[in-house]
Amino acid sequence: MKEERYQILKTIIKNYLPEDVSIDAVSQESNFVSELNINSANLVDIVLDVEDEFDIRLENEDMEEMLTVNDALAIIDKKLSA
Amino acid sequence: MDKPRVVITGLGVCAPNGVGLADFTEAMQEGKSGIRFSPQLKELEFSCQIAGEPLLKDNLLEHYFTPLQLRGLNSSGLVYGVVAGRDAWNDAGLPLAAKEEPDWDSGIVFGTGILGADKFRESIYKIDDKNVRRLGSGAVMQVMASGISAYLGGMLGCGNQVTTNSAACTTGTEGILMAYDRIIAGKAQRMLVGSCSDSGPYLWAGFDSMRILPNKYNDNPTEASRPMSASAAGFVPGSGAGALVIESLESAVTRGAKIYAEVLGGAVNSGGQRGEGSMTAPNSAAVIRCIRSAVRNSGIAPSEVDAINGHLTATGKDALEIENWSKALQLTGTDFPYVNSFKGLFGHCLAAAGSIESVASVLQVHKGQIFGNVNCSDVHPNILKKVHPSKIPQVTIVHRSKILAKASFGFGDVNACVIFGAFND
Numbered sequence: 001m002k003e004e005r006y007q008i009l010k011t012i013i014k015n016y017l018p019e020d021v022s023i024d025a026v027s028q029e030s031n032f033v034s035e036l037n038i039n040s041a042n043l044v045d046i047v048l049d050v051e052d053e054f055d056i057r058l059e060n061e062d063m064e065e066m067l068t069v070n071d072a073l074a075i076i077d078k079k080l081s082a
Numbered sequence: 083m084d085k086p087r088v089v090i091t092g093l094g095v096c097a098p099n100g101v102g103l104a105d106f107t108e109a110m111q112e113g114k115s116g117i118r119f120s121p122q123l124k125e126l127e128f129s130c131q132i133a134g135e136p137l138l139k140d141n142l143l144e145h146y147f148t149p150l151q152l153r154g155l156n157s158s159g160l161v162y163g164v165v166a167g168r169d170a171w172n173d174a175g176l177p178l179a180a181k182e183e184p185d186w187d188s189g190i191v192f193g194t195g196i197l198g199a200d201k202f203r204e205s206i207y208k209i210d211d212k213n214v215r216r217l218g219s220g221a222v223m224q225v226m227a228s229g230i231s232a233y234l235g236g237m238l239g240c241g242n243q244v245t246t247n248s249a250a251c252t253t254g255t256e257g258i259l260m261a262y263d264r265i266i267a268g269k270a271q272r273m274l275v276g277s278c279s280d281s282g283p284y285l286w287a288g289f290d291s292m293r294i295l296p297n298k299y300n301d302n303p304t305e306a307s308r309p310m311s312a313s314a315a316g317f318v319p320g321s322g323a324g325a326l327v328i329e330s331l332e333s334a335v336t337r338g339a340k341i342y343a344e345v346l347g348g349a350v351n352s353g354g355q356r357g358e359g360s361m362t363a364p365n366s367a368a369v370i371r372c373i374r375s376a377v378r379n380s381g382i383a384p385s386e387v388d389a390i391n392g393h394l395t396a397t398g399k400d401a402l403e404i405e406n407w408s409k410a411l412q413l414t415g416t417d418f419p420y421v422n423s424f425k426g427l428f429g430h431c432l433a434a435a436g437s438i439e440s441v442a443s444v445l446q447v448h449k450g451q452i453f454g455n456v457n458c459s460d461v462h463p464n465i466l467k468k469v470h471p472s473k474i475p476q477v478t479i480v481h482r483s484k485i486l487a488k489a490s491f492g493f494g495d496v497n498a499c500v501i502f503g504a505f506n507d
Contacts, residue, residue, distance in 0.1 A: 002245075015149065015153060016150060017150075019148060029287060041219040042150070042219055043217060044219055045099050045153075045154075045219050048216060048218055
């Protein structure tokens with residue numbers, strides 16, 4: 001289940017990677033901005049895609065905590081089990 | 083010290099009657115119209131249900147935007163501007179700046195009137211639905227006026243001034259002179275200049291409501307735009323983008339660039355909405371003054387102007403514009419320069435008009451042709467009082483123009499006139 005969510009998240013992240021960053025570079029430990037070089041303005045678009053894909057709602061505090069792929073997965077787990 | 087010479091080394095265009103330089107050139111030479119019936123305007127019960135919109139081929143945008151940039155892209159003016167701007171840059175043989183450092187000597191002036199109206203509409207629906215949090219990042223950069231220069235600036239990596247000008251329908255022509263001034267001042271070696279305007283009902287509705295668009299040609303779109311004609315019935319709304327790379331002659335020669343034509347000079351001014359001028363009507367004294375200062379600033383005599391590309395929108399004001407050209411240059415009859423309006427073929431592209439028409443004007447000089455006027459076999463009688471009919475060609479003719487004057491006028495009583503010259507070293 002957790003692996004499945006990770007794969008879904010990866011397909012979302014893929015759309016926002018700079019052209020010179022491969023999807024293979026993404027791991028659960030990756031930091032969106034400092035390691036994957038994702039434009040910080042696009043973090044909000046990732047959040048919107050996550051909301052649509054998992055049918056959940058992320059609050060401002062959730063976004064602030066979402067620095068790495070693992071952070072995002074933890075937030076998704078929390079929302080889905082709530 | 084003599085002012086440096088400034089030349090045009092690249093052209094790009096996204097016009098209702100041709101996307102890309104080759105298609106556009108052919109359309110202009112052969113008089114192919116880009117004005118078509120619009121089912122959307124009919125559905126919305128516009129009086130005028132025709133328009134000039136660029137037709138973009140499937141998958142074309144993949145060559146201009148990354149997949150990420152294409153996500154949620156809903157700003158037609160931005161799309162047209164990027165296509166024209168990148169084409170002009172490429173046509174000039176200029177590279178994209180390397181990843182680490184911008185090209186400090188290259189800048190951008192790319193104007194618009196209002197950008198991303200459709201994207202803004204998307205946002206407004208979400209906002210009114212108390213859903214601000216769902217706007218996403220595109221709600222800012224696709225809607226800010228300078229979105230177009232910002233997108234192009236990042237794609238090309240320009241490190242000089244990157245800005246957007248806005249002066250209603252003079253925008254495109256004014257931008258060329260802003261960039262020209264910057265090169266003359268030695269502050270930049272080359273500038274990408276252009277302008278763009280969105281398509282669609284939200285852009286054009288205001289003009290329809292002002293009753294200044296033709297409403298009797300919905301079944302006959304290609305005959306609707308009739309500049310200089312006695313039967314002119316209003317301007318046909320249009321959209322698109324035009325772009326030019328202008329640079330110092332020294333830079334062009336050093337790069338071994340091809341040269342289309344030279345920018346000899348020009349002028350911008352305003353009638354101050356005084357005298358006969360108003361928010362929507364030109365002050366003729368200002369128009370005449372603008373043309374005269376453009377000629378003087380270019381170091382030529384008025385009689386040397388052998389071709390005019392007018393603003394000439396196909397309203398009742400066309401005859402007045404011709405009278406103003408005639409007074410400004412002190413030329414009449416067979417001495418009057420060849421004159422044409424391209425709006426007969428693609429309508430009035432508003433903020434994009436000056437740049438698309440400047441691209442076509444430069445093509446005329448480069449090809450040694452005057453593109454034919456359309457829909458004006460019945461030239462307005464007041465125009466014939468000033469201009470011999472042989473100077474208003476109805477089909478494309480061969481004429482090696484040495485000096486072409488191009489002017490644009492806009493709401494707010496603003497004027498711009500640029501003088502292009504055939505290049506010889």
